[in-house]
Structures are given as C-alpha cells and as structure tokens.
Amino acid sequence: MTRPIVSLSDLSFAWPDQPPVLDVQAFELRAGERLFLRGPSGSGKSTLLGVIAGVLEAGGGEVHVLDKDLTKLSGGERDRVRADHLGVIFQMFNLVPYLSVVQNVVLPCRFSNRRLNEVNSAGGPEAEAKRLLARLGLKDDALISRKVTELSVGQQQRVAAARALIGNPALIIADEPTSALDADSRDRFIELLSDEAQKSGAALLFVSHDGALASLFDRAIDLAEINRATTAAEVA
Amino acid sequence: MGVSIFGLAWRSLMNRKVSALLTIFAIALSVALFLGVEKARNAAKEGFDNTISGTELIVGAPSGQINLLLYSVFRLGNATAEISWPTYEAIAARNDVAWAVPISLGDSHRGYRVLGTTQSYFEHYKYGQRQSLTFADGEMFDDLFDAVIGAEVAKQLGYEIGSPLVITHGLGAGGLSDHENRPFRIVGILRPTGTPVDQTIHVSLEAITAIHVGWETGARNPLADNIPEETIRSFNLTPRTVTAVFVGLKNRATVLRTRRDLNTNMSEPLLAIIPGQALAELWQVMSTAERVLLAISAFVIAVGLVSILTSILTSLNERRREMSILRATGARASHIVTLLIAEAAVLGFLGAVFGAILIQLIFAVAAPILSAQYGVALTGTGPGLVDLYTIGAVTLAALVLGIWPAITALRRSLADGLTVKL
Numbered sequence: 001m002t003r004p005i006v007s008l009s010d011l012s013f014a015w016p017d018q019p020p021v022l023d024v025q026a027f028e029l030r031a032g033e034r035l036f037l038r039g040p041s042g043s044g045k046s047t048l049l050g051v052i053a054g055v056l057e058a059g060g061g062e063v064h065v066l067d068k069d070l071t072k073l074s075g076g077e078r079d080r081v082r083a084d085h086l087g088v089i090f091q092m093f094n095l096v097p098y099l100s101v102v103q104n105v106v107l108p109c110r111f112s113n114r115r116l117n118e119v120n121s122a123g124g125p126e127a128e129a130k131r132l133l134a135r136l137g138l139k140d141d142a143l144i145s146r147k148v149t150e151l152s153v154g155q156q157q158r159v160a161a162a163r164a165l166i167g168n169p170a171l172i173i174a175d176e177p178t179s180a181l182d183a184d185s186r187d188r189f190i191e192l193l194s195d196e197a198q199k200s201g202a203a204l205l206f207v208s209h210d211g212a213l214a215s216l217f218d219r220a221i222d223l224a225e226i227n228r229a230t231t232a233a234e235v236a
Numbered sequence: 237m238g239v240s241i242f243g244l245a246w247r248s249l250m251n252r253k254v255s256a257l258l259t260i261f262a263i264a265l266s267v268a269l270f271l272g273v274e275k276a277r278n279a280a281k282e283g284f285d286n287t288i289s290g291t292e293l294i295v296g297a298p299s300g301q302i303n304l305l306l307y308s309v310f311r312l313g314n315a316t317a318e319i320s321w322p323t324y325e326a327i328a329a330r331n332d333v334a335w336a337v338p339i340s341l342g343d344s345h346r347g348y349r350v351l352g353t354t355q356s357y358f359e360h361y362k363y364g365q366r367q368s369l370t371f372a373d374g375e376m377f378d379d380l381f382d383a384v385i386g387a388e389v390a391k392q393l394g395y396e397i398g399s400p401l402v403i404t405h406g407l408g409a410g411g412l413s414d415h416e417n418r419p420f421r422i423v424g425i426l427r428p429t430g431t432p433v434d435q436t437i438h439v440s441l442e443a444i445t446a447i448h449v450g451w452e453t454g455a456r457n458p459l460a461d462n463i464p465e466e467t468i469r470s471f472n473l474t475p476r477t478v479t480a481v482f483v484g485l486k487n488r489a490t491v492l493r494t495r496r497d498l499n500t501n502m503s504e505p506l507l508a509i510i511p512g513q514a515l516a517e518l519w520q521v522m523s524t525a526e527r528v529l530l531a532i533s534a535f536v537i538a539v540g541l542v543s544i545l546t547s548i549l550t551s552l553n554e555r556r557r558e559m560s561i562l563r564a565t566g567a568r569a570s571h572i573v574t575l576l577i578a579e580a581a582v583l584g585f586l587g588a589v590f591g592a593i594l595i596q597l598i599f600a601v602a603a604p605i606l607s608a609q610y611g612v613a614l615t616g617t618g619p620g621l622v623d624l625y626t627i628g629a630v631t632l633a634a635l636v637l638g639i640w641p642a643i644t645a646l647r648r649s650l651a652d653g654l655t656v657k658l
Contacts, residue, residue, distance in 0.1 A: 055563060055650070075650075076568055083566025090564070093557055098251035099244075110240070111566030163565065 002031040005171050005203045006052055010061035012229070013044075013051055020059070021047050023229035027221075031170065034194055034204040036214045039223030045207045048223070049173050052205070053086055054078030066170055083112035087164025087202070089193075091176040094160035095148040101138075104148060105129035105163045115167025125166070132162035136192050154185040161193050165200060172197050174206045178213070190216050241571060245578035248558070252551055256583065259547040263587020263630065266540030268594040270533040271626060275595065275617040277526045282615050284519060287431045288511050290362035292491050295319070295327060295498055296480040298507045302521070305514040307341060308480040311349040311432045314407075315341065318477035323504050327481055332494050334486045335360050338478040340444045343415070344407045348389050350437045352444035352475070358384075360484055363431045373397055374424035380443050380469060384424035386434040395422055401437070403447060415447040418465075442473035483508075537630065544583045544634050548576060548641040552648070559649040572646050577638035584634025588627040592619065 006029040013022040021044040029035050039045045050056035051063055054070050055078075063070040066085055070078050082088075087108070095104045106125040109116040119128040130144070136158040138144060148156065157177055164172050174193065178186040190206070190213065197204040206217060214220035249256045288309050296304045297317035306312040318340075328336035337360050340352035351357075358369050358376050374397045377384050383401050395401070401420040420439060428434055446468050450457040485491060491510060498508040552559075559572060567575075596619060603614045 053564065076570070079563075079566070079568040082564075083568070086566075088564040090561075094561065096244075096558055096561055098247040107562075107565045111568065111571065115566075 002033075004028050004064070005031050005033075005066060006205070007064040008052075008061065011051065011058055011063060012060040013047055013056065014059055020229040022051070022227055024048070024061075024226050025228070027226055029171070029203050029205055031203055032198065032201055034197065034218045035206065036217035036220040037205060037207045037223055038209065038211050038214060038220060039207070039227075040209050043223050044227055044229065045223055046175055048227075049088075049175050049205070049207060052171075053088060053173060054082045080112075083108065084114040085170045087166075087169045087172045089157065089160045089164050089172070089174040089177040092153060092156070092180045094163075095151075095156055097147075097149050099148065101133070101144045101146070101148055101151070101159055102126055102129045104159055105133065105166055107163060108166055108169075112167065115169070118167040128166060129162060132165055132196070133159065135196060136162055137188075138162075153180045154189065157181065157189055158192070161189070161196070165196050165202070168200045169202055172202050172204045174204065176208050177206075178208065179210070186213075187216070241574050242578050242582075244562075245575050245582055248555075248575070249579055249582060255547050255551065259543050259583050260587045260590060262543040263537075263540040263584060263634075264590035264594055266533075266536040267588045267591025267626060267630060268598065270530075270537050271592060271595045271623060272598065273529050273533045274622055274626075275599070276614075277530065279614050279617050280526075281519060283430055285512075285515055286364040287515070288361070288363060290360070290366050290484065291482045291511055292485045292488060293483040293495055293498070293508045294480055294511055294514075295483060295506055295508045298505050301507070301509045301514045302518050304480065304507055304509055305511065305518060308339065308482075309432065309511065311341070311351075311436060315479045318479055319481070319506060320477055320504060321475055323502060323506070324478050324481055326502065327483065327498065330494075332485055332487065332490050333483055335484045337361065337482040338441060338475075339480050339482065340441055340475060340477075341479045342407075343403050343405055343444070343447070345389075345401055345403050345437050346393060348386075348393075348435050348437055349407075350403050350439060350444075352439055352441045352478075354441060357438065357482075360482065361433070363429050363433065367429070369429065369433060370427045372425045372427045374422070376424055377438065377440055377443075378423070379421075380440065380446055380473070381418065381420045382423040382439070382443075383420040384426065384438040385422055386426050386436045386438075387428035388434040389437060390425045395425070397422055397425065403437075403439075405448075405451065418447045418468075441475050441478070445473040445475050446471070540587065541584065541630070541633055541637055544580050544587075545637050545640060547583070548580060548638070549644065552641060552645050555645075556648060556652060559645055560652050563649050569646050569650075572649060573639075573642040576642035576645050577635055580638025580641070581631055581635040585627065585631040587634075588630035592623040592627060 006027070008024050008027040011022055011024040012020055014020040037045065047056060051058050052065060054065070054073070058071050061071070065081055068081055070081065073081070096107070099107070106129050109119055109125045116125065119125045122128050133139070133144060138155060138158055143151070143155070148159065151159065160177070172193070177193075178189055181189060194204060194216065294304060294308050296308060297315060297319050299316050303313065307315050324336065324338050327333060335356060337353060337357045339357070341349060343350040355376055362368055372387065374384070385395060389395065399422045401422055403415045403418070403420065405415060420443070426433060449463060449468055449471065485494060495508045495510065498506050562572065562575070599614055599617045606614060
C-alpha cells in the first residue's frame with residue numbers, strides 16, 4: 001500500500017450556530033489514487049473540500065494531509081500546505097479575469113517556493129505552463145493569448161486543470177469541474193485530468209453529484225456513506 | 237515569472253478602470269486644491285513681503301504700526317493725522333538719514349488713490365528684491381499738473397500718455413468734489429510691479445497743494461475757482477503737512493536707534509516703523525484666514541481618501557470570487573491583505589502624483605494671465621519638497637486606510653471557504 005495523502009478521523013464541522021454539516025469517522029485517500037466522491041448538492045461536499053484544503057477549520061477530529069495534522073496548524077501554516085501541495089479546480093469561473101492564460105496557470109508558483117523550484121528545474125514557470133496547457137489540448141498560441149473571459153467554459157476548465165497541476169502537487173481537488181460541460185467534453189476533460197494526475201503522481205479527489213462518472217475512477221465513495229451528519233440534516 | 241502582488245493589485249485595478257480612474261481623479265483634485273492653496277499662500281506671502289524694500293523706516297503721525305503701514309504702503313484706510321513740513325525737513329536733515337521721501341495721500345481718481353510726492357520717490361521706492369520702478373511709457377512728472385500712473389490704472393481706465401485726468405477731493409466717487417478746474421495730464425505710465433503702486437496715481441506734492449487752493453476749510457470755496465492757473469503757479473506751493481515719510485538710512489545698523497530717536501525726541505510726536513516688522517505683524521493677522529483655507533483643503537484630501545475606501549469596499553462584493561481563487565491557488569492571508577493595501581496605496585499614490593502635476597499645469601496656464609492682468613507673480617510655485625511630502629503623506633494615509641478593506645476581504649475569504657455561491 002502507498003502512503004495516505006489525506007486521512008480523516010472523527011472529523012466534525014459546523015458553521016456557527018448551525019447543526020453540524022460534517023461528521024466523518026474515517027476517510028482515506030492514498031498517493032496516486034483517483035477517487036470519485038459522490039454527493040448531491042448540499043451534502044457538505046464543498047465544506048469537506050474546504051477542510052481538506054485547509055481553508056476551513058475543522059471543529060474536531062484529525063485532518064491529516066501529507067503527514068501534517070491540519071487541526072494542529074495555524075491558519076498561515078495550513079495556507080502553506082495548500083500552496084505547496086494542493087491543486088484546486090472549481091465548478092466554474094476558475095480564472096482570475098485580469099490575468100492572461102499563462103499568468104493564471106503560473107499563479108501557484110507565486111505563492112509557493114516549493115512549486116516554483118519544481119517548475120524551475122523543468123524549464124521555468126512559463127515553459128511548464130505551456131507544456132501543461134499543450135498536454136491538456138490547448139496548443140494554439142492564438143488561443144493562449146486570448147483574454148481568459150473569451151475562452152469557452154471547457155477551455156477555461158482545462159486552464160484551471162493546468163494551474164492545479166503545475167509544480168507537481170501531491171493532491172488535486174476538483175469540485176464539480178465538469179458540471180458546466182456537455183457529455184463529450186466532460187469525459188474528455190476527466191480523461192485528460194486523470195492522465196495528467198497519474199503522470200505527475202498526484203492523487204485526485206474528484207467530487208460530483210453525477211454518479212455516472214464513477215466508472216472513470218479507481219474508486220468511488222458516496223459521501224452519505226461516510227458522513228453521519230448528512231442524514232440528520234436531511235431528516236431535519 | 238508572471239505577476240507580483242503589486243502586479244496583481246495593479247491588474248486588478250485596471251480591471252476596474254472606470255472606478256479606479258474616478259477615485260484617482262478625486263484624489264488628484266483634492267491634492268491639487270491642497271497644493272494650490274499651499275503654494276498660492278506662499279506666493280502671496282512672498283509678494284506681500286516684496287511690497288516694499290530698501291526703505292528702512294516709515295514715519296507718520298502716531299497711530300498703530302499696522303495702520304501706518306496700511307495707509308502709507310497699501311493705500312488702505314486713512315491717516316488720522318499728518319506730520320508737519322518742518323518735521324519732514326528735520327528728518328531729512330538728520331545725519332543718519334540718507335534720503336527721505338515725503339508722501340501725501342487723501343485724494344483719488346475714480347477709486348484709485350492719488351499720491352503726492354517728490355521726484356526722488358521714483359529713485360528710492362523699491363519693491364521685491366530691491367527693484368526700482370520703471371516706466372513702460374513716458375517719464376516722471378516735471379510740471380505742476382503732470383501725473384504718473386500705475387500699470388493697472390492705465391490698463392483699467394484705458395489711459396495713455398497725454399490723457400487728461402481730474403482728481404477727486406477725498407475718496408468719493410467724484411462729482412461735486414472734483415478738482416475739475418485743475419486737470420492733470422498723464423506724462424508717465426509705470427510697468428507692473430504686483431504692488432499697490434500699480435493702482436496709484438503719482439503727482440507732485442506741489443500739485444496737491446495747488447488743487448487744494450480754495451479748499452482750506454475742507455469744502456470748496458467758489459471764489460477760488462476763478463483764480464487763474466498762472467496765479468496759482470506763482471504761489472508758494474510748499475505743503476504745510478505730509479502724510480508720511482519713507483526714510484533710507486546711511487547705515488542700516490542704526491535703524492533701531494534712529495527709530496527710537498524719531499519716536500521720542502522730535503518736536504512733534506511721531507511713529508516710525510520698520511516695514512519688514514510691520515509686514516510680519518500684518519501677515520500674522522491675515523494668516524489666520526489663510527490657515528483656515530489650508531485646513532479646509534486638508535479636509536478635502538480626507539474626503540478624497542475616503543473615496544478610496546468607498547471604491548475598494550464596494551468592489552469587494554464582486555471580487556469574492558477573485559479572492560477565493562487566489563486563496564485556493566495558495567494565497568495566504570497576508571497576500572490578500574497586502575493585495576488590498578497595495579491597491580489603496582497605488583490609488584493614493586497615483587492620485588497624489590496626478591494632483592501635483594495638475595496644479596503645475598494650472599499654474600503654468602494661470603501664471604502669464606495673473607502676471608499680465610494683475611501683476612501678481614507666482615514665485616516659488618514650482619515643484620518642490622512640499623509636493624514630495626504631500627505625495628508621501630497621501631500614499632501613507634491611503635495605505636493605512638487600506639487595512640480596513642483588507643481585513644474585511646480576509647474575513648470574508650475565511651468564511652467563504654473554497655467556494656462562493658454565485
């Protein structure tokens with residue numbers, strides 16, 4: 001067995017003055033693993049990702065990301081773990097509108113020296129950004145030099161994927177990245193993302209409400225199975 | 237590699253060009269106003285201090301130092317009393333006195349004061365950096381009914397060499413108290429000086445005596461109107477009194493002793509003042525108003541700075557997405573804070589720099605007009621340390637104010653987590 005990249009135990013989370021959203025006894029994601037996490041909207045998926053990414057602070061339990069227990073780290077230290085080791089792709093509007101395609105892709109290298117060093121040994125941030133974009137099917141220089149707001153949603157998502165992958169992070173988190181895509185582009189996007197994650201050795205945590213995608217991944221989990229808080233919330 | 241935090245701040249601002257430009261414009265206007273007031277007030281003080289120079293003492297009848305300065309130099313208000321001709325002669329004859337120029341005030345022409353004096357006035361009266369009066373046209377008065385007019389009198393009334401001029405008794409609007417039976421002829425027009433000289437009509441002391449023949453009671457004696465000019469010229473026209481005396485000393489170091497002497501040891505009570513001192517005291521009085529103006533313009537800058545806050549705070553709502561993308565790609569709390577503070581500082585800095593440039597443009601356009609129309613020289617209004625300090629202070633203030641939106645944005649991004657519901 002490879003080492004775990006993410007491991008949760010007895011994790012709980014609640015927004016202030018509200019019933020708990022998350023109550024997860026155990027969850028594990030191993031290095032290089034491609035995991036599909038299914039859950040309907042409102043089931044706490046995004047909150048769970050926020051906790052794993054260290055943007056939200058767990059209410060209790062342990063959140064291990066690369067051997068570090070995030071619950072024992074300060075906000076700044078959690079930020080550093082995220083900057084160094086995580087790539088994130090959102091459902092849509094992933095890109096900073098006033099930056100170019102390449103500037104968007106190299107953004108994580110601005111915030112993490114580890115990732116900057118990583119890409120520097122591979123020819124520098126911009127070269128690496130272009131390589132990743134090409135691998136994700138964005139080869140055309142004219143396309144790359146367009147304003148990001150002029151790209152199609154599918155193209156934007158691939159730019160976001162390149163940004164998540166740059167600097168070889170250990171974990172890629174994708175929150176419903178394909179829900180705005182049509183079926184063809186969706187499968188193609190998952191295939192590319194999945195391939196690239198595997199090549200760079202990153203684990204992929206892919207979250208979606210669409211259970212039909214589960215077959216494209218190594219393993220699939222239903223959030224409702226591991227989150228004891230959801231049932232309570234749904235009953236209420 | 238790509239973009240620094242300042243680069244991000246800059247690009248983010250450029251992404252909101254209209255709002256950013258309006259904010260910069262507001263700051264620029266407020267800074268231009270502030271610098272304009274500050275520079276104009278220094279130029280005014282400079283011009284004020286330059287009204288008279290090279291005169292060590294001004295001697296008049298006892299009143300107040302500012303009062304004497306106002307009527308003798310600024311032609312404002314009236315002398316409460318005069319000093320006698322023998323006293324003037326005694327002052328002029330003193331060993332420590334190099335020159336003494338008598339002046340006589342009290343009449344006017346269409347609102348402009350008439351100053352009776354001697355030819356030595358044009359030699360000794362100096363302004364600015366000891367500049368002498370110079371003629372734009374003509375020459376100094378020679379005949380009894382010659383007049384020399386200041387630049388503004390000539391310009392406003394459209395007078396030329398040879399134009400006739402009727403002096404009004406006192407400072408009224410003319411009419412019944414005109415000295416119309418003794419018309420003057422303009423023989424000289426002075427160059428602009430930016431001092432009250434520009435608004436003055438200069439005639440000889442004898443002329444002042446001559447036009448008042450028949451006015452001994454203070455009102456017109458109709459019989460005197462019939463005295464022919466030749467007869468008047470034959471009179472002894474030496475004045476009995478003068479309003480004040482400008483005095484130059486042989487040795488400036490004796491000024492305090494001479495003043496004390498004039499104030500205490502003369503046959504009639506006198507007041508001798510040192511123009512520089514009196515100007516400083518008068519400026520003290522005026523500086524209150526000028527400080528109020530400066531304070532108001534400082535408040536306008538504060539309003540400009542608040543517009544930075546408004547613009548950034550209102551932008552935060554539509555930028556929640558931008559913040560969460562930056563957070564997700566690894567931006568730490570300190571990055572978000574730096575980004576927003578940098579934005580505020582950039583707005584403040586650019587606004588202040590444009591403001592400093594704007595006021596220079598305004599002065600560049602206004603200076604020739606002010607100089608030509610009013611003889612006011614805008615000296616010392618060029619770029620200087622005050623601009624640098626103002627730019628620095630505004631930038632710093634904007635930076636400090638930027639902490640507010642920075643903390644607001646940070647709190648929100650922490651609460652939003654990785655996603656923002658749109």
